[in-house]
Amino acid sequence: VIVIPEETPLTEPYWAAAKAGRLVVQECQECGRSWHPPQPSCPYCMSDNYLWRQVAPSGSVLSYTVVRQAAHAAVKESVPYIVALITVEPGITVICNILQADPADVRIGTEVELRLGRTPGGIELVEAFLVDLCDPWTRALEVTPLPGGWMPASVGPRSVRDDGLDLDLTTQRHSRRRPAFGSVGGA
Amino acid sequence: MPLAADAAVIGIGSTPYVRGSNKTEWQLANEAISAALNDAQVETSEVDGLLRSTYDHVDEAMVLRTFDFTLTHYGQVGYGGLGTPALLGHAAAAIAGGQADVVVCYRSLNGYSGTRYGRAERSLETTDQIIARGDRAPSGAFAAPYGLLAPGNVMAMWARRYQHEYGLTDEQLSTALGSIAVQQREYAQANPNAIMCGRPLTMDGYLGSRLISDPLRLNDYALESDGACALVVASAEIARTRERPVWISGSQQGLFRYAESVSIYGELRNGPRYRALGRRLFENAGLTPGDMSSALLYDATTVTALLALETYGFCPVGRAWSYVTEEGIGLDSPLPVNTNGGLLSEAYVHYANQLLEGVRQCRGTATTQVPDVRHVLCASGPTAVILTAADAL
Numbered sequence: 167v168i169v170i171p172e173e174t175p176l177t178e179p180y181w182a183a184a185k186a187g188r189l190v191v192q193e194c195q196e197c198g199r200s201w202h203p204p205q206p207s208c209p210y211c212m213s214d215n216y217l218w219r220q221v222a223p224s225g226s227v228l229s230y231t232v233v234r235q236a237a238h239a240a241v242k243e244s245v246p247y248i249v250a251l252i253t254v255e256p257g258i259t260v261i262c263n264i265l266q267a268d269p270a271d272v273r274i275g276t277e278v279e280l281r282l283g284r285t286p287g288g289i290e291l292v293e294a295f296l297v298d299l300c301d302p303w304t305r306a307l308e309v310t311p312l313p314g315g316w317m318p319a320s321v322g323p324r325s326v327r328d329d330g331l332d333l334d335l336t337t338q339r340h341s342r343r344r345p346a347f348g349s350v351g352g353a
Numbered sequence: 354m355p356l357a358a359d360a361a362v363i364g365i366g367s368t369p370y371v372r373g374s375n376k377t378e379w380q381l382a383n384e385a386i387s388a389a390l391n392d393a394q395v396e397t398s399e400v401d402g403l404l405r406s407t408y409d410h411v412d413e414a415m416v417l418r419t420f421d422f423t424l425t426h427y428g429q430v431g432y433g434g435l436g437t438p439a440l441l442g443h444a445a446a447a448i449a450g451g452q453a454d455v456v457v458c459y460r461s462l463n464g465y466s467g468t469r470y471g472r473a474e475r476s477l478e479t480t481d482q483i484i485a486r487g488d489r490a491p492s493g494a495f496a497a498p499y500g501l502l503a504p505g506n507v508m509a510m511w512a513r514r515y516q517h518e519y520g521l522t523d524e525q526l527s528t529a530l531g532s533i534a535v536q537q538r539e540y541a542q543a544n545p546n547a548i549m550c551g552r553p554l555t556m557d558g559y560l561g562s563r564l565i566s567d568p569l570r571l572n573d574y575a576l577e578s579d580g581a582c583a584l585v586v587a588s589a590e591i592a593r594t595r596e597r598p599v600w601i602s603g604s605q606q607g608l609f610r611y612a613e614s615v616s617i618y619g620e621l622r623n624g625p626r627y628r629a630l631g632r633r634l635f636e637n638a639g640l641t642p643g644d645m646s647s648a649l650l651y652d653a654t655t656v657t658a659l660l661a662l663e664t665y666g667f668c669p670v671g672r673a674w675s676y677v678t679e680e681g682i683g684l685d686s687p688l689p690v691n692t693n694g695g696l697l698s699e700a701y702v703h704y705a706n707q708l709l710e711g712v713r714q715c716r717g718t719a720t721t722q723v724p725d726v727r728h729v730l731c732a733s734g735p736t737a738v739i740l741t742a743a744d745a746l
Contacts, residue, residue, distance in 0.1 A: 169477070171494035172486045203488040203495050203618070209610065229510040229517070229617075232567035237491075237503035238473035240483060249501045251510060251617055259618055261490060263499050269567065274517040291498050 168287035169240055177204045179218045184290035187282045191258055193219040202258050223280040224297075225254035232269045252278060252294055262292035271296055357639075358746055359449035360456075361598035362441065364393020364585035365709045370548050370700030372465045374579035381581035382411040382461035383419050389583035390420075394595070395455055400585075402426040402447050402456030404440050406703060408433045411461045426452040430606070433470075434651055434696075435614035437704035438731050438738045442604030444586035454588045460705035461581035469577050470653075470701070473502035490617045504615040505574055505654060509566035512656040514621055516568070519671040526568060529674035530655040531559040533690075534572045534697055536682050537652070541694030544720040548576055549698040573655045575696035582705035584712070599715040600741040602728065603638025605630060607735025614734065622734055623663035623670055630735045631665040638739050642666040646726040647689040647714050649707035651733035652696045658682075661732050662690075684721060692721045704733050715742040 173181045183190040193200040194208035195215040207214040230250035236242045248264040250272070262280065264272055278294040285291060366388025368374070368381050390397070400422040403413055407429045416422070426447045430436035437460065444456035464470055473492055477483045485497035491507055501507065516526045538554035541547035554572060562571040592598035607630040611619025620626060635641055642665055650661035662673040667688055682690035693699045693710040700706050711731040713719040727745035731738045 168481065169483045169485055169498045171498050172484050173494075177488075177494065203493075205488075229514040231506055231509035231513060231569075232564070233500055233506055234563070234567065235565045237471065237506065238477060240473075240477070241500045241502065244500060247500055249499055249506060249510075261496050261499050261501055261617070274513065285498075289498055 168289070170287070170289060176206060180204055181290065183218065183220070184282050187290075188220045189223060189254070189260070189280060189282060189292060190218040190220050192216040200255065200258055202260060221254045221258065225252040225260070225278055225280060225294075227251070227264075227272060227274050227276045227278065228253045228259055229274060230264065230272055248272060250278075250294060252280065252292075254280065260292055262294045264294045264296065267296050271298075358445075358600035358602045358741065359589055360445040360586050361589065361592035361595075361600045362584050362712050362740070363587045363592050363595045363598050364389045364391070364395065365583070365712050366390070366392055367546075367582045367702070367706065367709060368580045370546055370578050370580040370702070370706070372548065372576075372578055374463055374466060376463075376579075378410050378461040378463050378467065378581070379415050381463070381579070382409075382416065382459050382583070385461065385581035385583040386416065386420060386457055386459055389457065389459075389585050393455075393585035393587070395585060395587070395591075397421050398423075400424075400455045400457055402444060402453030402586075404428055404430065404443050404456060404458045406433065406436060406440075406460050407431045408703065409459070409461060411459070416457075416459070420457075422457070424453075426456070432608075432614040434653060434704040435734045435736055436606065438708065438733050438736045439604070439606035440705075441584065441586060441601050441708060441731075441738045441740075442606055442736075445601040445604060448586065448588045454591060456586045457583060458586065458705075459581065459583040460703050462701070462703055463579045464701050464703075465577045465579045467579070471503055471505055471574065471577055473497070477502070489613065489615075491615065496617075503566075505569065506566045507615045507617055508654040508656055509569045510617060511621060511660070512568050512573075512654075515623075515656065515660070515674070518621070519674065521674055523568065525674060525678070527560060528556075529659065529678050530569075530573055531556050532677045532681055533652070533655040533658055534559050537691050537695045538572075538698045539683070540692050540721050541698035544693050544699060546720075547694040547699040548578055549694060554698075569654055569656070572697070575653045575701040576698070578700040578702070580700050580702050580706070582702045582709050584705075584708060597716045597743050599712045599743070600746050601738060602741040602746070603634055603640065603737075603739035605634045605637070605735070605737050607737075609735070612735055622657065622660040623673070627664045627735055628666070628670070631737075634737050634739070635666070640728060640739060642730075644728050645688065645730045645739075646728055647692055647723045648730040648732065649692075649695070649711050650690055650730075651704055651707070652691055653701075655697065657734070658690060658695070661734075662688075664735075665730060665732055665737070684723065689721070689723050692719055692723065707731060708738075711738075711740045715740050717742075
């Protein structure tokens, strides 16, 4: 079973950036604040003048749960797995899975490294790894920001894809990184 | 501000609560509405208002096939169990605004044999490729691909966050949540309509039940059940002709950013915006939390009931866990809560069965009756109604 996030005209830049290995959020050009998940205008000043900005791929656990009973056939083979809320910046929370971690090592406040991983189903998802458990090989794959960290709201998937990321390596990486959580988004 | 009430509940009705109704939700709604009309002693021709949940599969047209109401007002409340108390608020508002005199409210749910709320199939297909739409958590595009699928997964994260915020050990959290589950199960033993009647639960039994979504266990979760409930709300003029009208003396359908039924991006339900709404409810009603004789607090999981004690000012922020551990929510506690067993142990009719229990407490007919009930709070997240006994208005 493959779970595919719907891409809408609003969220398409988010997923396009994800395909290029970047986690982006909207940033208001009037008041400078950012938010997630995507919405049509700034929640703080209501301006719809925003750009998509890359955020640093790290954060801390705001909360988490170890799902032990599958709530859908899609995750029947995946339990137990860890779903976490990660604070990447003040006010910016993303949902992701913490991979390759013993639940006993996960606490609220635990620091994690984030990356965009491609599932076997071809979906780019945020993946978190406990910082202490990150090996040098993992760290070497940290995403390279765009110049200035910016891209305009109108940028499409093709134009943000030209980032020099080694796609073969990406595939290889995810075949190693996702086995514990294969069937959500898995084939 | 003086206590004001323009409308009262004059009738309640329900089906039996079962696991496996072998009936359609339409049939169940029909039974519950019939029972409520009978209890209210109103004729079909007197009903001019109809309210339901947006989640209900039984719509107005279906109800009008079987009951020949001529409606001058109908409407729906949103966000599932979060909106259910607002059925009574909307009924009272329609009556106060002169749009109706007798309003039927209902909720029908085959939550066991039909759509299960503990599972994601109601929001996600079961085909080989599933499209996750929107940004709601659980099940939206930013949640479902991560296996964040059921409300119970989100509420587990609320429980973890609560534990962290107030520095609870795992044991303190379990004991607090368990004290709610165990007490509600005890209430259910006196309630023959409760699905868990005859199946008592000890703290050891609670602690031994399997983890569903850490830190929540099986017995932290509401039942999956089949059943329907209905209430009849009437104008003060009509209500005064009845023996024991239950007055709607306060109501609030609260909502703000990220406060939709199961949200992860906003504050916990004991946060400042929730508490401000809780205070406003009581201020508008001219009452205080201390005036409540009992409360029906939305318990899709134990943690939502726990948080509501803080939302509505029954204990200080961050203290509900020690409050329920030390004082409890039993008949001898300061505030008996979910006296029918609640969604955890009576049935899960999306909280509508808790409105019925609120009415019974005010009438003095509950299976575990709180003595001398004056006011009862029925609350689900930021949405709430205060019910007042006939002799307390």
